[in-house]
Amino acid sequence: MPNSLYKYIIQKSGRAQIIAALFTLALVPLATVPLELQRRMLNDAVEGGNLSLLIQLGALYLGAILLSDSLKYAMNRVRGRISAQVTHALRHSVYYCVYTVVKPESWKHNAHHSVDEGTVVSMLSSEVEKLGGFAGQAISQPLLQIGTALFVVGYMLFIEPLVAGVALALYAPQLFIVPWIQGKINELALSRAVYVRKLGAFVVEIAEEDAIGNDVPEQFLDITNDIFAVRLRIEKLKWLMKAINNFLMKLGPFGIITFGGWMVMQGNLEVGVIVAFISGFERLGGPMRDTIAFYRQVSDAHMKYALLVNSFSGHEPGTPHGPLSGTEPVPA
Numbered sequence: 001m002p003n004s005l006y007k008y009i010i011q012k013s014g015r016a017q018i019i020a021a022l023f024t025l026a027l028v029p030l031a032t033v034p035l036e037l038q039r040r041m042l043n044d045a046v047e048g049g050n051l052s053l054l055i056q057l058g059a060l061y062l063g064a065i066l067l068s069d070s071l072k073y074a075m076n077r078v079r080g081r082i083s084a085q086v087t088h089a090l091r092h093s094v095y096y097c098v099y100t101v102v103k104p105e106s107w108k109h110n111a112h113h114s115v116d117e118g119t120v121v122s123m124l125s126s127e128v129e130k131l132g133g134f135a136g137q138a139i140s141q142p143l144l145q146i147g148t149a150l151f152v153v154g155y156m157l158f159i160e161p162l163v164a165g166v167a168l169a170l171y172a173p174q175l176f177i178v179p180w181i182q183g184k185i186n187e188l189a190l191s192r193a194v195y196v197r198k199l200g201a202f203v204v205e206i207a208e209e210d211a212i213g214n215d216v217p218e219q220f221l222d223i224t225n226d227i228f229a230v231r232l233r234i235e236k237l238k239w240l241m242k243a244i245n246n247f248l249m250k251l252g253p254f255g256i257i258t259f260g261g262w263m264v265m266q267g268n269l270e271v272g273v274i275v276a277f278i279s280g281f282e283r284l285g286g287p288m289r290d291t292i293a294f295y296r297q298v299s300d301a302h303m304k305y306a307l308l309v310n311s312f313s314g315h316e317p318g319t320p321h322g323p324l325s326g327t328e329p330v331p332a
Helices: 005-031 033-046 051-101 117-135 140-159 161-169 174-205 218-265 271-309
Strands: none
Touching: 005 033, 005 051, 005 117, 005 140, 005 271, 033 051, 033 140, 033 271, 051 117, 051 140, 117 271, 140 161, 140 271, 161 218, 161 271, 174 218, 174 271, 218 271
């Protein structure tokens, strides 16, 4: 297992990641097509009273939506396969590291990365599932969201740079707020992962006869209370960040309507542009939210993968091993 999460993902699903990226690159330019069609339907067809043009543009609009949804479906199918493939490979890799490369008698035991039977169960079940789920979107997700945002922003700046610039300036604080809060969340997420491992180890080690019919052990209460406290702090920060993001995202349409409306009153802007811009910022809001969510996911995934790899003292990163050491897909 290499030290880099992305290097591991590329090793195990490189060809599938390329296919997902190709679907993504085909999907991204379609984000601006409905915006332009909306503008033309209002300014050219509706204002000009041209029913034939309105029907033609409406047909193109429906076709663009259908093509976009079809490409998105194909992309998500590939993502799902990548997730299953990398999860499958991770289980083999963890098992190999635990029982072949690093013998149980040399497992690392310290405050941060103690490894025992309970930890191994956690690794092979929930930890690899979460990392595998991330692998499916590790490349195509940022490519889709960032590409969509760039196309939409570029389109709006091309049509009316002044209105677009005012609205985009209202989003700027997110570039500073999100990384700062996410850094705090990452620290807490690492602590929670360590506590969950301790809980798994405790459950595995406690003798059944000591548990049945007796009071809840003090150690169990301490660990679960620690997990609960960390979870509450994570939830507080997560929802604080979400509330700030939602507020800032609503400022964009506000800027378009107020400033753009004033320009319409001055005769310097068409109403169709305002409608297209509002729709554009709604379309931009999705990629912005997804990009922020992906930033959280990639930070969490890197933390989990580092915790996984650093759990073994005798492991040599990057050593090929086992039947899944290449990028061959898992049989269907």
